[in-house]
Amino acid sequence: MRALAAVALALMTGVSGGSPPGTQAIRIDVRYSRFLPAVVSVRAGQTVRFEIANLDPVAHEFVLGTPAEQLAHERARAASHDGVPGQATLGVGESKAVTWTFTRPGTLVYACHRAGHYAFGMAGTVRVLPGA
């Protein structure tokens, strides 16, 4: 099921993978149940390594997907996102990296789906601009 979701996400927006040369690193801090920064912009075709640091005293998630996929995650919360492309579960004080290649212009969302966190506003936006 997770693999299916990952393939669907990849077909729509991009692909997960290693960190090839030219990978852009973007650091995202989690503080007081917010992502900082809350908006990032990348170019289509760009591979991005999100380096997420949870600075909160509670666990959080980083789940990359379309707005519709975020709503689906809200309805069916996963206990752990580790090992799923574009996703990570972050324990207290943990830092993890998620690598993603954005294949086409559009808008994606990264969010936390622990109980109440998404409704609280724990989400950020990835603006995928046309490739250079």
Add this chain to the structure above:
Amino acid sequence: MGRRVLFCSVVATIVLSLGAPAFACGGLIGARGAVQLLKTVTFAGYHDGIEHYVTSFSFAGGGGGKFGSIVPLPGVPAKVERAGDWTLQRLLREVAPPPPRALDVAVTSVSSAAGAAQVILQTRVGALDITVLKGGASEVGVWAENNGFDLPPDSPEVLEFYARRSPIFMAARFDAKAAVARGLRSGDGTPIHVVIPTRNPWVPLRILGLGKQAAERITADVFLLTDRKPAMLPAPAPASGTGPVANGLTLERSVPASAELLFDLRTDKKGDWIPERGMWFSYLKLDSARADLGYDLAIDASGAGRPSYVAAGFPAGVADAARHAAPGMWIALALAALAAFMLAAVRGTSKPSGTTGA
């Protein structure tokens, strides 16, 4: 040390939604069980450097789940035990007398409104598993996560707010199965009496907003019983003086405690430490939007009239500034008053030039 007694009781109307159990209650953290928490009742006392703190939980049904609460404490408790059954109700009755025929009831329930934390005390009271933790916000957060507490999204800020002042937290987990096995019914409560040696008593209020939306109203009844008229910070309305004023906190009653009230409180279980006479009774009502509830209630019943800024939850810098700036502020006010007096005197003895008069 002079004999000082402080009673504080916070009665909050707290409702957990079945759909979002971890998101909808103040100071209480729902797990994934079916139990709905209706209200938490908290009572604390202060006598000769010992704070007596009572929290009571009520629930609305079983279902095999559990719920829990995390309560910040001003110090390490010496013991945790079952509290008397009707002290809280008696205090409520003091400010909202029921019909006369209700006087003979024997109420046994309350029905109104990263590393590792150090576990310093564990006990079970009725169906409640009590764990007293010592640690920073991260340590307590990890402990809560590892023990099945679903922390709401505003908990990082709230945990840090309290951990800056005191590293002591009490986690209370109500085992619904055990409650049902003990014959507890919906609305029944289990009062907990926590005995805390401390020189710095305060009533946690901000924790009541945990998990609430910014515009949601937080309501609570706060009872104080001291042997002197207490000074409070932030000051409740109607406030006097120049200190910070508490948003949404109103002093409804401030009178000598009646002999009847003191007798009733003393004769409840665990109430024998309460003095027989000479107490001052205060009743405060909290009705505040969650966004405005950024403070706790610091109390000074010593007669010095200097409740602690730190205990009220003000940042240390503000506390220091207030401590050092207060005398200067009085001087400035005195100079301003003197200047106003002199100006009035000058106006009274001279006429402005260039006017013709009436």
